[in-house]
Amino acid sequence: MRAHDRIIPLHPRRAHVTGALPPPPEGSFASDNAAGVAPQVMAALAEANHGPALAYGDDPWTAAATAALRAQLDAPAEVLLCWGGTGANVVGLATVVQPWQSVICVDSAHIVVDECGAPARFTGASITAVPNVDGKLRPEALDPYLHWLGTEHHPQPGVVSISQVTEMGTVYTVPEIGALCDAAHGHGLVVHLDGARIANALVACGTDLATMVRDTGVDVMTFGLTKNGAMYGEAVVYLRPELAASARYVRKQAGQLPSKARFVAAQITALLADDLWLDHARHANRLAGLLADRAGAVEGVDIARAPEANAVFAHLPAAAIAPLQEWSFFWPWDLERSQVRWMTSFASTEADVERFAAGVSAHLDAVPPA
The missing domain is CATH 3.90.1150.10 (Aspartate Aminotransferase, domain 1)
Structure with a gap:
């Protein structure tokens, strides 16, 4: 039973604890x-608060954050700022999937367990959850659904979605992501990566964002900020800019367009500066x-x-x-x-x-x- 599957009682029955019990940790x-x-992020927010700026991303902070992410990827990616992680996943997926298609992911994925059905509601597409192997999706797990392609009675596989780090705390290696992308692209599917903890995965693998995401073939990702020290906000990053043709309309319709986008953008530049x-x-x-x-x-x-x-x-x-x-x-x-x-x-x-x-x-x- 997962973390949010059971209500925790407000006053659980305590065991009698003998001996000296330390105070709980501050964290x-x-x-x-x-x-x-993070203090550097808070300082960046305060600095961005001086004077006016045009709304909806037409500001120098958003331009700087976009440039910083493109530099990390060494690619002309399209970057859209959003309010939060679920919203960013919704925008990324809704941009690249049609209602008659399906998103294939593992049964422990955040988009299945912890987003209250938002991806299915806002995309109109099926979410096809397959058993996970230590939290991971294996290329062979796609095979039964790839046989559905071209048959009008079945939802058509359109997107493969993975989480990095997975909900089981495991990390996809660069070759594992590459193998999944190869399998998906070989059948015309798009690969989405929920990167809520992408920084933790990068340092665990000893690699960089371009190697893990661009070079493996990921098409669109959610770039996580909040779990890394931001106050709020995430970014949707399209490694294939042509996939973002309708993304701004999807973001607006999904209620994920920040009016004062400079405050999300300022956090990105603060976190990326000097590899913070x-x-x-x-x-x-x-x-x-x-x-x-x-x-x-x-x-x-x-x-x-x-x-x-x-x-x-x-x-x-x-x-x-x-x-x-x-x-x-x-x-x-x-x-x-x-x-x-x-x-x-x-x-x-x-x-x-x-x-x-x-x-x-x-x-x-x-x-x-x-």
Whole structure:
């Protein structure tokens, strides 16, 4: 059962915790969305607040942000700013899919589980979810649906969508993305990448955006900002500019055109300057490894796999989960298997990790043996 599949009680029954219980960490391991705004981003927002600017992206900040993203890709990409991640995914998908087509993705994808059906509603297309393999979509998983092409009784596969990092915390390698793009393009399908945590994936793979996205053949992506230290806003990036012919109309109709676009754009330039976005991701990934090591050393904690990016998945004694959530909230992931998820961010600290691991130890000491 996924994080948002079950309502967490407001006052869970507490286990009696013996011994000294440390105060909860100042930071949150619930999500990288729980972190605040990076100081450099806040300063950029304040700087952009001086004087007037034309609305809807006709401003120097938007031009600078577009140029910065194009430089990262070394490609003449089309860039559209949006309010948020779900909206950006909707705009990207609705631009490249028709209502009689389908979007193929894994069953754990954000567009399936965590966007309240928005992609299906706004595109009118079917979302075809296939079983994931460690959160990933494999090229062979497309085969049963590619046979539908040309048959009027079936929704026509039109888009392959993947998440980078995946919802299971795994990272597609550059060759894996390339293989998927080759399989999709070989049958005329467009490849969409939900890059909410693209920076974490890049540093995990030791590569750059052009290599991971442009060179593999990704056609359109959501470029994540919020989880990397922005206040709000994401960008839709079209690696094939011709796909963006109707994108501005789709964005407006979907309610994703920011009027004061300079404030989204200023955050992009601040994060990309001097590779701050990659430094943030590198820090978050490193802290996830530290958290896995420290918490994994506690008796009764089973770390599902070594973190590949900034997500730690752990199995805990069922009786310890609710008291731990009350002490320092985090999301359960699969309660049927007593699995939880802990996320680190650019704002996580080593002190937070040590304090959290100590709290996990204290709570598990209070859980009677099964």
